[in-house]
Amino acid sequence: MDVKARGECITSISLPIHVEETTYETPTQWRLVGAEGKADHVVELCERNRCIPETLLEVGAGDGAILAWLGKKSFCKAMHAVEISQSGVRVILDQRIPGLVSCQTFDGYSLPFKDDCFDLAILSHVLEHVEYERALLREVARVSKYQVIEIPMDFGALNNDHFQMLGPSYGHINAHSPPSLRFLLSTENLVVVDGLLGQYDWALQEYDYFVNNSREKTTAALAAFRARFEQEKRAFEALPIEQRERRASFYAVLTRKENAEERRMRALNAAKSYIESGHVQAARLIFKHYIPKGSELEANLEIARFCLQAQQWQAGQEFVDRVLTIEVSHPEALSIRAALQAKAIQQTSTRQTPIPRSNANGVCGSPWDILKRRLRVSFPRLTYAVRRLRR
Numbered sequence: 001m002d003v004k005a006r007g008e009c010i011t012s013i014s015l016p017i018h019v020e021e022t023t024y025e026t027p028t029q030w031r032l033v034g035a036e037g038k039a040d041h042v043v044e045l046c047e048r049n050r051c052i053p054e055t056l057l058e059v060g061a062g063d064g065a066i067l068a069w070l071g072k073k074s075f076c077k078a079m080h081a082v083e084i085s086q087s088g089v090r091v092i093l094d095q096r097i098p099g100l101v102s103c104q105t106f107d108g109y110s111l112p113f114k115d116d117c118f119d120l121a122i123l124s125h126v127l128e129h130v131e132y133e134r135a136l137l138r139e140v141a142r143v144s145k146y147q148v149i150e151i152p153m154d155f156g157a158l159n160n161d162h163f164q165m166l167g168p169s170y171g172h173i174n175a176h177s178p179p180s181l182r183f184l185l186s187t188e189n190l191v192v193v194d195g196l197l198g199q200y201d202w203a204l205q206e207y208d209y210f211v212n213n214s215r216e217k218t219t220a221a222l223a224a225f226r227a228r229f230e231q232e233k234r235a236f237e238a239l240p241i242e243q244r245e246r247r248a249s250f251y252a253v254l255t256r257k258e259n260a261e262e263r264r265m266r267a268l269n270a271a272k273s274y275i276e277s278g279h280v281q282a283a284r285l286i287f288k289h290y291i292p293k294g295s296e297l298e299a300n301l302e303i304a305r306f307c308l309q310a311q312q313w314q315a316g317q318e319f320v321d322r323v324l325t326i327e328v329s330h331p332e333a334l335s336i337r338a339a340l341q342a343k344a345i346q347q348t349s350t351r352q353t354p355i356p357r358s359n360a361n362g363v364c365g366s367p368w369d370i371l372k373r374r375l376r377v378s379f380p381r382l383t384y385a386v387r388r389l390r391r
């Protein structure tokens with residue numbers, strides 16, 4: 001496994017990889033019912049973003065249930081699959097799935113394909129099983145132009161001590177929320193193009209409720225279940241997005257690789273936001289980590305321009321000085337520095353000289369001065385009025 005730092009050095013390290021192979025037979029009804037919804041999520045995300053793949057790779061294809069549904073939908077002409085389980089590969093090949101070109105075993109991380117070999121890679125309910133998520137994500141991004149990644153929403157169950165026993169019993173050793181998944185993808189330079197957040201459809205929930213949990217499926221029980229499902233679905237859809245993210249069953253995203261210019265612009269926008277809110281140190285850290293060598297001058301100049309507009313004089317002088325360190329006589333930088341210094345001097349003098357206040361009638365002075373003047377005018381009149389009353 002290679003670990004690459006910003007300093008352009010690559011360190012190779014060896015890590016123990018634990019792989020627990022699943023034994024597959026023909027796809028069970030439970031897996032087929034669940035796979036239909038997952039296949040629908042792939043199709044919906046791709047179609048509404050005009051990403052129609054000619055070739056796709058499913059990584060961690062299991063028993064091929066998702067591929068089987070995609071084949072029935074004629075979604076892709078050339079589908080490929082990799083799976084760590086030899087029994088899974090046999091089951092997939094035995095199904096003769098329409099459009100399936102190849103299926104082979106892999107070690108769980110290294111993909112035996114060239115860069116950008118596939119239009120689309122599918123990673124559906126896989127990350128929660130993987131010991132080194134980032135290593136797998138880098139390989140998936142390497143071999144594909146677009147990616148559909150789906151996770152189960154186990155994150156909300158982590159407060160349940162019993163789930164900490166249940167999850168690993170079916171291989172779930174990681175748990176994500178939508179924000180944590182987006183952070184993971186963003187830090188691996190993947191852009192989230194679109195996303196789907198929801199609860200599993202009624203067919204899967206019905207199968208789980210009656211079959212998996214050994215309940216009698218009477219007409220009355222089925223009617224009650226479906227009524228409850230529709231009620232919960234409407235309630236879920238009415239929730240604000242933050243609450244839906246906590247109560248969803250799945251989260252699926254369509255991603256693509258972020259190019260260097262997009263990453264640079266994202267870093268600049270983040271730095272501007274932090275400077276505007278007064279967190280200059282955060283902007284410095286972003287610059288150090290994300291702005292590539294060779295583009296520091298223009299990046300620092302852009303931030304200096306922003307600081308001038310945003311009235312962040314002190315921070316602006318720091319960034320314009322960085323430009324002048326690179327190019328001593330840069331004309332725009334010199335102009336910005338002069339403007340920043342003038343604004344800073346003006347701000348200092350304004351603080352030292354209090355601005356006279358005026359009341360509604362235009363009388364200048366502090367509130368206390370205005371009150372004293374009024375008392376000096378009013379008091380003789382008041383004395384005269386009292387004397388008149390005594391007479």
